[in-house]
Amino acid sequence: xGKLRTLLAVLVALLISSVSFADExxxxxxxEIEKKPYHIGGYVEFRPAIFWLDNDAxxxxxxxxxxDEGSTTEAYNGNLQLEGSYEKGIARLFFLxxxxxxxxxxxxxxxxxxxxxxxxxxxxxxxxxxxxxATQKWGKGYAWNPVAFVDRPKxxxxxxxxxxxxxxxxxxxxKSFDGPLKTLSITPVILPVYDQINDEFGKINELNFAGRxxxxxxxxxxxxxxxxxxxxxxxxxxxxxxNISTNFEVHGEFAYINNFKQKTxxxxxxxxxxxxxxxxxxxxxxxxTKADTTFILEYYHNGMGYTQDEIGSFxxxxxxxxxxxxxxxxxxxxxxxxxxxVNYGGVNPMKDYLYLRVTQKxxxxxxxxxxxxxxxxxxxxxxxxxxxxxxxxxxKNLEVRLKAMANVGHNGSEYGxxxxxxxxxxxxxxxx
Amino acid sequence: MKMLRIWMFVFTLATLILTGPAQAIDGTQxxxxxxxxxxxxxxxxxxxxxxxxxDGRRKEYxxxxxxxxxxxxxxxxxxPASEKRRSTLRxxxxxxxxxxxxxxxxxxxxxxxxxxxxFNNADILSLDYAAEYDVEKIEEAGDxxxxxxxxxxxxxxxxxxxxxxxxxxxxxxxxxxxxxxxxLIKTLYFKEIKDFGGGIVRPSIxxxxxxxxxxxxxxxxxxxxxxRDFKDEVFTLTFMPKLESLRK
Numbered sequence: 001x002g003k004l005r006t007l008l009a010v011l012v013a014l015l016i017s018s019v020s021f022a023d024e025x026x027x028x029x030x031x032e033i034e035k036k037p038y039h040i041g042g043y044v045e046f047r048p049a050i051f052w053l054d055n056d057a058x059x060x061x062x063x064x065x066x067x068d069e070g071s072t073t074e075a076y077n078g079n080l081q082l083e084g085s086y087e088k089g090i091a092r093l094f095f096l097x098x099x100x101x102x103x104x105x106x107x108x109x110x111x112x113x114x115x116x117x118x119x120x121x122x123x124x125x126x127x128x129x130x131x132x133x134a135t136q137k138w139g140k141g142y143a144w145n146p147v148a149f150v151d152r153p154k155x156x157x158x159x160x161x162x163x164x165x166x167x168x169x170x171x172x173x174x175k176s177f178d179g180p181l182k183t184l185s186i187t188p189v190i191l192p193v194y195d196q197i198n199d200e201f202g203k204i205n206e207l208n209f210a211g212r213x214x215x216x217x218x219x220x221x222x223x224x225x226x227x228x229x230x231x232x233x234x235x236x237x238x239x240x241x242x243n244i245s246t247n248f249e250v251h252g253e254f255a256y257i258n259n260f261k262q263k264t265x266x267x268x269x270x271x272x273x274x275x276x277x278x279x280x281x282x283x284x285x286x287x288x289t290k291a292d293t294t295f296i297l298e299y300y301h302n303g304m305g306y307t308q309d310e311i312g313s314f315x316x317x318x319x320x321x322x323x324x325x326x327x328x329x330x331x332x333x334x335x336x337x338x339x340x341x342v343n344y345g346g347v348n349p350m351k352d353y354l355y356l357r358v359t360q361k362x363x364x365x366x367x368x369x370x371x372x373x374x375x376x377x378x379x380x381x382x383x384x385x386x387x388x389x390x391x392x393x394x395x396k397n398l399e400v401r402l403k404a405m406a407n408v409g410h411n412g413s414e415y416g417x418x419x420x421x422x423x424x425x426x427x428x429x430x431x432x
Numbered sequence: 433m434k435m436l437r438i439w440m441f442v443f444t445l446a447t448l449i450l451t452g453p454a455q456a457i458d459g460t461q462x463x464x465x466x467x468x469x470x471x472x473x474x475x476x477x478x479x480x481x482x483x484x485x486x487d488g489r490r491k492e493y494x495x496x497x498x499x500x501x502x503x504x505x506x507x508x509x510x511x512p513a514s515e516k517r518r519s520t521l522r523x524x525x526x527x528x529x530x531x532x533x534x535x536x537x538x539x540x541x542x543x544x545x546x547x548x549x550x551f552n553n554a555d556i557l558s559l560d561y562a563a564e565y566d567v568e569k570i571e572e573a574g575d576x577x578x579x580x581x582x583x584x585x586x587x588x589x590x591x592x593x594x595x596x597x598x599x600x601x602x603x604x605x606x607x608x609x610x611x612x613x614x615x616l617i618k619t620l621y622f623k624e625i626k627d628f629g630g631g632i633v634r635p636s637i638x639x640x641x642x643x644x645x646x647x648x649x650x651x652x653x654x655x656x657x658x659x660r661d662f663k664d665e666v667f668t669l670t671f672m673p674k675l676e677s678l679r680k
Contacts, residue, residue: 026637028480028653032494033510035679041513083532087677122677125663128670137535162533174671176664182523185670214670219526221539221669243526246542246554246587288541361548367485367648368548393548396491397514431514 038086041432045079049425056411058318059345060419065325065334067105073420075104081162092120096162115164128172135165136189138212138225139282140241140251143355143376144300144348146280147237147253149227150191150210155347156355156376157387157405166191166198183216193231202231219243233259247288254281260304263343267316269336278303284355292361298354305351306344308380312412314344350414352379368394383409383416397431459567463579465602466595467560470634472659474500476678479507479652481556483549486647493547495556496679498660502563504667507556508675519672520546522557525587530672537669542589550618550642550650554589561595564588575599590617601625603634618642628657 051073054060078101085094096116102109118132139145143156152163174185189210193201201208208229215222219242226236237255244250260278265271284298306314314337321333343349359372370391377384389403405423409416471477481493494511503524509515517532520540528537529546540546542554565581565588572578573596581593591612596605607620619642622635638652665671666678 026480026482026651026653028478028655030655032480033478033496033655039516041516043514092677120674122674125665125671128674135535139536140538142538160531160534162535172670174665174668176668183668183670185668187670216523216526216669219524241539243539243541243587246589247544249539249541251539286539286541288544294544361545362645365645365648367483367645368491393514394485394489394491397512399514431512431516 037088038084040082040084042080042082043429043431045077045081045427045429047077047079047425047427049075049077049423051075051420052422053419054407054421057419058315058417059341061322062318062334062338062341062345063419064105065322065331069105073105075102077102090122092122094118094120098162098164113164115162126174129169130171131169133165133167134170135163136168136170136187136210136212138223138239139253140221140223140239141253141282141284141298141300142286142296142357143298144282144302144353145253146255146282146300146302147223147225147239149225149232149235149237149255150189150208153347157374157385166201168192168198180218181215183214185212185214187212187214191229191231193229198231204231206230208232233257233261249286250284251286252281252283255279255303257304262304262306263340264306264310265314265317265337265340265344267313267320269317269321269333271336271340280304294357294359294361296355296357300348300353300355302348302351302353306349307351311344311350311381311414314340315412315417348376348378348414350378350380353377354379368392378409378414381409381413381416383407383413385415399427399429399431401427401429403427457570457577459570459579460562462570462577462597462602463562463565463567463581463595464560466597466604467562469601469603471499471657472630472632473502473560474659474661475657476660477657478510478655480655481547481549481551482651482653483547484649484651491548496675498662498666498675498678500662500664500667502560504664505557505559506667506672506675508679515547517673517676518546519675520553520557521667521669521672522553522559523667525585527553527557528669528672530669532673537672542587550640550645550648551652552589555640561593565593572599576605601633616643618644626654628654630659632657632659 053069053071053073080099083096085092098115099112114133116133118130118134121129136150137148139147143159145154168189168191170187170189172185172187176183191208191210193204193206195204206229208231210227213224221241223239228234235255235257239253241251257278259275261273261275263271263273280301280303282298282300287295318337321337325331325334354377357372357374359370361370363371372389374387375384385405385407387403387405389401391401393399403425407415407418407421476498479495479497482490484490493509493515495507496510497507499505506521509518519530521528527540527542529540530537540553543552545552564584566584567579568582569580570577577597577599579595581595583591590609592610594608598605604622609617611617618640621639623637623639624635626636627633636654639649641649
């Protein structure tokens with residue numbers, strides 16, 4: 001706990017030094033805009049959270065089967081995100097590192113990961129070549145991106161967080177036009193998957209090719225994307241985004257995944273694999289009212305998701321395995337279920353979802369204060385999460401967010417079987 | 433009687449000659465002249481945006497902006513650290529925001545504000561007035577023209593604008609932004625005319641307040657405005673993460 005106290009003390013000291021008041025004239029010092037060849041920045045974050053556990057939930061039993069955590073558990077997270085760059089001529093080196101220090105029911109843990117590290121060459125404003133660890137982040141959806149073929153999946157509860165990239169080589173060729181087609185850009189990507197290189201992406205010893213064609217056509221963003229190779233089955237798709245008016249935007253994505261392989265487990269613990277062509281799609285909108293309330297609404301169909309029966313079988317297996325463990329201390333069946341928990345207990349494992357986020361800018365004339373309410377609804381089983389939050393960014397380089405979350409649903413439903421019923425989390429982030 | 437008629441003829445003629453030029457003012461040409469006096473058609477500039485709260489507390493942002501032609505403009509945040517490397521792009525009615533963590537440009541709307549405070553996205557990524565507004569009427573008030581502007585399309589952030597411009601310098605002194613029903617949204621005050629070099633002489637500060645944000649004000653301070661030409665490809669989504677490379 002000493003390490004976390006030190007982190008907290010640093011945050012408080014930085015906070016106190018950040019408050020500025022207007023007791024001076026408006027001035028613009030030219031030294032502020034002087035360009036330097038290098039840049040170092042990032043943020044440090046302290047994020048304590050308390051969880052109210054659901055001892056009857058399947059995913060609680062899977063995680064805590066051999067320990068008694070009582071009705072609540074706490075977690076203390078310290079995060080450091082550091083980025084830097086160096087520019088010389090047409091070349092630019094860039095890195096993004098994420099360090100994490102956590103204390104929770106399992107004790108201390110830490111990690112240090114290179115999220116991005118690239119060498120970019122920009123011989124002209126029309127052409128750029130990037131080599132290294134990078135993210136592409138294809139797709140227009142806010143909470144989900146079914147067409148993000150060469151990225152790690154997004155967490156819809158925290159869609160704005162930086163994610164670790166993959167090692168790849170890519171290029172951007174841009175061309176502008178007059179007329180209905182204003183912009184065209186082509187992004188070819190080569191993504192190798194070998195032992196120790198991108199081995200989390202898919203099957204190893206394969207060289208994968210992906211690409212994106214972007215068009216700004218009739219004031220609409222359109223992307224056509226594909227992935228081929230051998231690490232994952234071939235897939236292609238498209239997305240679009242368009243402003244309908246000064247306060248209304250619509251977007252969508254469609255992905256076709258050829259020969260998708262899905263592993264399922266039945267109530268007896270028998271694992272089977274099926275193969276099918278999956279179609280995933282998303283339709284969304286962003287609407288701003290005159291009172292500065294923003295609504296983001298998205299419908300997502302996950303063609304690779306499980307049906308209600310399939311996920312019900314998994315939860316039944318966990319319940320039975322837990323009973324077996326209690327009576328005989330035999331954890332064989334539980335271990336089998338744990339091996340598939342990444343799929344079944346992961347982020348939105350079922351087929352149809354609705355995402356709604358409502359944010360109110362500066363209510364009661366409090367500048368930089370943004371309350372928000374976010375809900376993810378599983379349309380297949382009616383369960384949902386509900387997350388109210390309050391964010392304040394009024395102090396220079398400091399962001400304070402208080403967020404609560406409730407998982408609501410009956411037994412056997414996705415959110416009803418989450419390990420906790422409620423969560424309360426404070427996030428204090430200082431940028432430097 | 434004859435002398436009276438001659439005198440009336442001369443008086444009428446003189447009146448017509450004296451008032452004639454005002455009535456003959458070409459509103460569009462005047463608005464275009466005001467635009468050109470504010471900025472070259474293609475330029476780079478630095479701006480500091482200061483949001484001031486009623487208790488005097490302030491938050492500052494520093495931006496590097498580039499513009500080309502009538503409808504291409506982009507801005508890169510240089511400070512504070514929490515906003516650094518964010519960029520915004522406008523192509524006509526289309527606007528995007530790039531946040532490095534999110535990693536991809538997302539569409540934004542003109543009435544939103546990426547910085548909070550009185551300035552919205554349309555103010556930060558403003559185009560030429562003549563590109564978005566028609567001149568409905570011109571009035572003369574002492575040393576100033578009062579131009580009544582009407583948005584060309586429904587996609588423009590403010591439906592109506594009243595623009596007070598100095599007659600000699602042809603530079604705005606005050607602008608009122610109004611809804612279609614005539615409700616005041618905000619007022620912009622142009623202050624402290626400064627010679628930026630290269631023939632650019634214009635207000636170096638724009639201050640704004642709004643009846644919707646009582647007690648708050650936002651200020652733009654301008655620096656290093658320079659005529660500069662850019663390739664069209666600079667004003668594209670793909671280039672947004674690379675805007676920093678344009679700074680010299």
